Amino acid sequence: MVVVQELTDALESALGVRSLVPLIQGGQKFVFTAVMSGQEVVVKVVSVPAGPQGDITRTRAHREVELLAAVDSPHVVKVLTDAVELTTPLEAVAWVEERLDGQDLGAILRPAWSDSDVRSLVSDLAEGLAACHDLGVVHRDLSPGNVRRTNLGRFVLMDPGLARHLEKTALTGNYQPGTDGFRSPEHVPGGECVPASDIFALGILAFYALTGELPVDAGAPDYQVKLTSVQAPSVRTKRLDVSQPLARVVDRCLQLQPARRYLDGPELLSDLEGWTD
Known part of the structure; x- marks a missing residue:
């Protein structure tokens, strides 16, 4: 050492x-x-x-x-x-x-964020993920410690050290990294993370910022079972004042089946271009 x-x-x-x-x-x-x-x-x-x-x-x-x-x-x-x-x-x-100014999300991810702040979070990270996914790269650990909010309110994705290149799978093998509470259903042993897995993790960040709760309790003894078998609740069941357009986006990010989510950052970013209140 x-x-x-x-x-x-x-x-x-x-x-x-x-x-x-x-x-x-x-x-x-x-x-x-x-x-x-x-x-x-x-x-x-x-x-x-x-x-x-x-x-x-x-x-x-x-x-x-x-x-x-x-x-x-x-x-x-x-x-x-x-x-x-x-x-x-x-x-x-x-x-x-x-060197980025500001703070990691881990220090500031406390409820209840406003609609506009969560929209910025989703939009900025969708753009960052789109840039990665366009290169065939899945981040695999989109968690609070790997996102920074600058002093000007810009959200920046960091630390892709656990990323997986879809065309270079030998670099990472079958091990699926990630942070408990911010994993996708594809993070379970034997699973295979895809761009939609990053979308799920982004949905978790938005859900937590809005509600102060994780959509799947990471502390539960059956966490992995629930992660792969139980549909996350709609964010509006936890916070009624969340706008319909934002709730629609967050709920779609958190769909249990990858095919029902946005498939990647570019698709999410395209959808966000047209969202209105």
């Missing part, structure tokens, strides 16, 4: 950054704030363990950067450098992303 204090010199040399300050450490990932070319940025570092698991970790880190570099949307965080491998033998992979 790489020691944080030992990373600074290597990161400054490899990425051209300075003034590194540790921000977050969790699991295999370290996050720093830094300055690059006079701009405040975020540096992400993924520790690479020895052995076969290290090969998987290295591949996922490079894939995350490749995905971010390929996506062009104001609603997906921007990567500013290639991924670089640190030390020999390999101990970590690092890269630089734009």
